[in-house]
Amino acid sequence: MNRTDRLYAIREDLRRAGPRGRTAEQLATAFEISVRTVKRDISALQQAGFPIWSRTGRIGGYVVDPAATLPPVNFTAAEASALAAAIAAHRGQPFDQQARAALVKVLGVMDPHARQQTDALTERIWINHTTTEPAAPRHRTAVERALQERKVLSLRYRNQLGEPTSRRVDPQLLAFRDGHWFLIAYCRTREAIRWFRLDRVDRATLTTQPATDVPVEDLGTPPATAASVRAGL
Secondary structure, three states: OOHHHHHHHHHHHHHHHHOOOOOHHHHHHHOOOOOOHHHHHHHHHHHHOOEEEEOOOOOOOOOOEEHOOOOOOOOOOHHHHHHHHHHOOOOOOOOHHHHHHHHHHHHHOOHHHHHHHHOOOHHOOOOOOOOOOOOHHHHHHHHHHHHHHHHEEEEEOOOOOOOEEEEEEEEEEEEEEEOEEEEEEEOOOOOOOEEEEHHHHHEEEEEEEOOOOOOHHHOOOOOOOOOOHHOOO
């Protein structure tokens, strides 16, 4: 297990433990690492903003702030399977990794019987993964972070003729149209809004410069069949 996977697993193990928490020794045994490594991993999670508290006293150990745990949820097997199907069909697309992480959290707090029903139902839903990814994972991650953190993005981009160009852009939104994902951004080179097909991005680097927000209504008129994801919530 690499460190990234281990950090995620430790986080979820502490979340599931609830108020009982886990001692450093218990985590070391469970993940076959040293107590010293456990402490370094806990420190890394705390620095990343995950609310883990060190508990003193006879029991000791680590506890997750209750506010960071999901309350009991009553997803039906059909509802959870629908989420799993949608996420599976979205594999390799923007925010795919975050969607899969959210599904793991949902499944982790489901009633055991409903979870078994979900496992049985999802075995009977097949997804044919033939759609190519819109961009290399590391470039897609940079685009996602730039949009979420509102930071300027440095792009190495191929135009319709295949000619490479370098751009610095202020990300505004992601759009799926005509079978392709686009980053709609304010291009500082052209001083105008431009649509960048993600599969033509050869390099995407997140900068520390804050991006300028453009009102959605100033980005142009979307197709009549288009709507934001929020519209479906």
